[in-house]
Amino acid sequence: MLQLTKRTEYGLIALSHLVDRRGEFVSVREICERFPVPRRLVAEVLKDLCRKGLVESQRGATGGYALSRPAESITVGTVVGALEGEPRLASCHVGDHPAGDPCDVAGVCPIRDPILRLRIEFWSLLERMSLRDLVREPARLPVGAAPL
Amino acid sequence: MLQLTKRTEYGLIALSHLVDRRGEFVSVREICERFPVPRRLVAEVLKDLCRKGLVESQRGATGGYALSRPAESITVGTVVGALEGEPRLASCHVGDHPAGDPCDVAGVCPIRDPILRLRIEFWSLLERMSLRDLVREPARLPVGAAPL
């Protein structure tokens, strides 16, 4: 299914708020007062992002989370990768099977390589958008890109 | 989850075979003799693609499926759209809620527009690869595209 999980959506929303309040530690409570998002779930997501090193945490009263790096250097792709793994697109991608789950078609699959190309292009899209870009919305939707 | 469904994978595999045997009606049996794919499931997928007008069917002995249009004019995006709907990426995209499922965050969502841009770019990727491209694998993986 070509859809981000709710966890990822909430993660991006939370992170965009951290960008707005750059430097300061922001509590989950504050985020949930600003956006109608389920508190506990957002908390779980931020914990994950903390384990992955995208944010830093501070415990206790007045604690919270803050970006561990400048917003420019954290991409949407990094966030997606941290929360749901690098997008695979297909189940038959070489090197993705450290243990099990090798696609039956693997050896003779006629679409493995083309799909892999799409995957790389898609990943590149995600990597080219940073949290900074997420916040400073450009005026208009861009169109087109280099042809495949 | 950023992954195509098995149905879509099987659909693309089947269609790529139809490209190889262009013009002729190909049975599901033949497809399954060539690729290790579950027959019944592939049959269901081809039925769907037939309803959506991407392939034509012929019943009875010697029957089967054939592309209803030239391979150049059927894109991977069209196939994906037919089998799993246009990718949404996020749950908060305007115009996607003819009835229900409006994202709680909708009105105040800080990431709706950026995600929408990604979605459009991604969709464009899929639309730029045709079944023909799928079959005539280019030599090398392309890199980069226009920046966002």
Add this chain to the structure above:
DNA sequence: TTATATAGCACTATATCAGTGCGTTTTATC
């Protein structure tokens, strides 16, 4: 000491997906 945070882990309910069962209808061939 208390209130407010994060940390960690497990659990349930729900939705989606992969795959199959089973009977019907169509059509080429013998």
Add this chain to the structure above:
DNA sequence: GATAAAACGCACTGATATAGTGCTATATAA
């Protein structure tokens, strides 16, 4: 005609992943 091979239609089951919550421990400012 009879037969075999094929698509058609629809519903069903099991597996997997996701959304969201329960509960407890730990840290820290006031």
